[in-house]
Amino acid sequence: RITSVGRFVTDKFAIKDENGMEQYFDGIAKDKKDKILETKLLIYECEGTESQIKEWFKTINIAGVPLVPQELLNAIYSGPFVTLGKEEFSNSQNANIQKWSAYIKGSANRQAFFERALDWVSKGSIDDYMSIHRNDKNINELKRYFNSVIDWISSVFTDVESEMCGLEWGRLYEQYHKKAYDPKKVSAEIRKLYGDPYIKNRKGIFEFILCGSANTKFLEVRIFDEATKKSVYASQTKKAESKGKSNCPHCAIGHDANKSKIWNFDEMDADHVAAWSKGGKTTAKNCEMLCRTHNRAKGNR
Structure with missing residues (x-):
């Protein structure tokens, strides 16, 4: 803060006056210049270990406009x-x-x-x-x-x-x-992803591309809402019961005891029939309920 005074009076930066106008020291009225230059500052020069100095600055920092961590470290x-x-x-x-x-x-x-x-x-x-x-x-x-x-x-x-x-x-x-990247391909992919309404986290687009466009967790792709999941579950379960098969499509084509198992709603997860990464939309038509084991085992989401 002491050096800030010195920088101001040597026209290194401007400050706003009472009217909100930015003024450099050289441009302010003479009486204001004199008041600044003639004001005495009480300065303490302290010596101590780095740990002690850190604690002093933390204490001093309580008053006035707090210094940010880097300003403290600079001091x-x-x-x-x-x-x-x-x-x-x-x-x-x-x-x-x-x-x-x-x-x-x-x-x-x-x-x-x-x-x-x-x-x-x-x-x-x-x-x-x-x-x-x-x-x-x-x-x-x-x-x-x-x-x-x-x-x-x-x-x-x-x-x-x-x-x-x-x-x-x-x-x-x-x-x-x-890793090697093709800037033109990267640019094209960014434009495509920015135009996708199902991506919730645009900040994640850049790491998604850097990692090879494989991990959709960076994008927070919009998931199916509760109403859609319950509607699909009811429809899927009704059809499965009429055929004597499991309401998990993957279990239904299996050969174990779960082939005819009717899973409860809270035992299933919603999944994209056509993977989002391959153009599948987050809509009821593209939603299917899978038992959690098969949902986790399924690859490209």
Whole structure:
């Protein structure tokens, strides 16, 4: 916060005045400038272990606008590494901010990009990484890894969608970056999936594609509602009883004791007759009730 005062009076950023207008220090009235420059600040300079410093900052952080976790870590591990990191990732004038914002939530001023860069390179151990590199005179490794992730995302997914922002790109990069993808095919598949009314989770589309379009759990495909399941169960059971067969179509063609078993509603699950991944719709016409054993054994859902 002390450095923020210094940055403001050197025109590094603007603040809103009482009328909501953004003003740089150089543009405000002289009396206001003088008041700011002549105000005395009470500053305590403390020394202690890193653990003690962390506790002090937590206590100080109770008052005023709370610092975000990365701002606290920047203060705790202040040094050349943090200074260089903030110059690169916390500079709102950086021309790359717009590109990064497509994949990372937050603002440069509140350390969102610096935090994400550290999170990716450290595999989630930001605290340890900053402690180890505190006195480094460069951030080459940090920048290299961050840019590798960003470049990989933009090379695989040539179309930028709003749902891409905030995904676990560091984890996805580690898990999938060694696989080869055809950007044109990826783009076509994304358009197809975005047009599918049965997909509830668009954010999951990207990992669904990365994993080979095999695991529909990422998409949260819309399931059959309770009314549809009960209606199909009643119809299916009535037909099965009239034929002396099981109301589970798979059991009915089997050779064990369940061939003529009538399952209770709560012993069955709804399933797509034509798999969703092959164009099947989540409608009553495409619904069948299976005993849970056969439903779990069935493959492509």
